[in-house]
Amino acid sequence: MDTRKIPSRKEGRVIIHFDYDCFYAAVFEAKNPSLKALPFAVQQKQIIVTCNYEARRRGLHKLQLIRDAKRICPEVIIELGEDISRFRDASKELYKFIEAYTWNGKVERLGFDEVWLDVTDMVDYNMEILNKNDLEHSFFQVSRDDPTVGFDFDATAVTGHTYPKDYSFPSAEAVDEATLRLRLGSHLAIFVRHALEQHKGYTATVGIATNKLLSKLVGNLHKPKDQTTLMPNPNTSGDHGSHAMAFLADHEIGKVPGIGFKLAQKLREHLLHRPADFDQGLVYGGTKERVTVGMVRECPDVNSEMLEKLLAGPGSQHGIGYKVWCLLHAIDDSEVSQMRTVPRQISIEDSYIRLDTLPEVLRELNILAKSLITRMRIDLLGSDEQFEPVPSEDDPDETRAPSTDGKKWLAHPKTIRLTTRPRQAMLPDGTRPRSFKRISHSAPLPNFIFALGESIESLADKLVKECLVGMFRKLHPEKAGWNLSLVNLAVTNMAETAGNSKTANGRDISNMFRRQEDVLKDFRVTDHDDSSTPSEVVADVGLKQEHGDEQQAPMVVDAVHDEWDDGSEGEDDARCEVCGMSLPSFAMVAHRRFHSLP
DNA sequence: CTGGGCTGAT
């Protein structure tokens, strides 16, 4: 008896996944655009962590050894990227930019270069104001409060690429709800993507689908600087999973987010009836032992309980079998998490060719401690002014970079953790067994590091002397004989200050709206008798920078011009009965709804 | 001679 529970597919969401193109390289290029035309790479220690597409054309790739890269492409320009603060700063800036579009605060970052946005509510709303009799001349309202902020689009077609590739969309009359919703998602995605490029100078590769898993994977079909929408099946109102199932079936098992190296090896072994070959080149995805999602799924004995038995082991996650089974079937009900105001942990690490004396260790601990305290002040301090709207006589000099005045700790980490990675001893044959095993020790974080009056240097000294030395001795009681390949220093266990919660709510929500105002104000159609025509403003919204990678988009600009450019206040305009505001008739439905809001 | 982070589960 098959007792497995098949979760009902929830296809009601629209999720957009952004992946900034070669992010570390893009951060350098944003500052120095001349790099864009050259083969350019970013180095950390002995490897190229990422490179631009010009470099990739010449055979370079991510996580490549510097020596190999220089041999293959001697002209490559290389910058050091071991200090990742600039990437973190850029990541946060872009994250906040994207976040400003959300109505529900569901915006989740993964690493520095990926963001999910749950735009279900925006799509719901815009589905309601859609004129089903004239889909071609639709208007997408981007601001929830202002019906004039948004863009024109053609709702008879999806924009950008689709999966399946030659997806012939239903005729306007026959179009189903699910398809239409994803079309709206695709148009919103291109809008945000172009805004990102125009206002921040970053391009992104984007996927649009009904869950996080699929949105992330489907975007990969067209890289860089492009987007792909996973379309639902028409005429199968009960099951929109088939395109998704077919799409996923061709994926290498280990490429599915959530199925990492260990799980993939176990699954391969089961299907091949033998230990799978150790695919050494983790960088280069191609395995000889190609085991796909489809192969696993079609294996007759594979079900959620069997997977649990196969995959569960000591220390493994309960319900892993069920979770993997869901992933194989394109089911991912995980939510796009609400933005968090403070991270769970802050950590600083460095790796070493050789680190085997105590004085050296103390010096490195001091460097790490300084970085950590600096990071704490950057990421855990918030301005007081958000709590109590201070009268206007506060000091006008807020320009100093690491200013701590008027700042309060948003959270107090309770724990400090020191981690090392000892280098393995030599084997008799003279080779070194590579080990990535870490050992760590935790302790209460002394309160003195929260003193904002003290200098970072003196605090770091004190931390090393009063805390880290002892922790290090616990990890490495021997006087000598060890050699560390990595040291990591972290603060964890954040206790948030009263009035401040993990997820965005209360005052953070209002900040969010303030940011939305900020981002959207440039797009707002302000006044019709203004000399700058609204059409220009709206056309600017993100459609200016067409590079020929999307053919569908320019029509939106044209639609705007058709509507507004001829005649200062065209006959197509209507006047609101409630507030008297004059605006294009296509926006009137939304505007009326605006008045009907609480 | 494989970076410097992050999250979450046990």
Added chain:
DNA sequence: ATCAGCC
């Protein structure tokens, strides 16, 4: 305290 997973 460690592991597995993500970039």
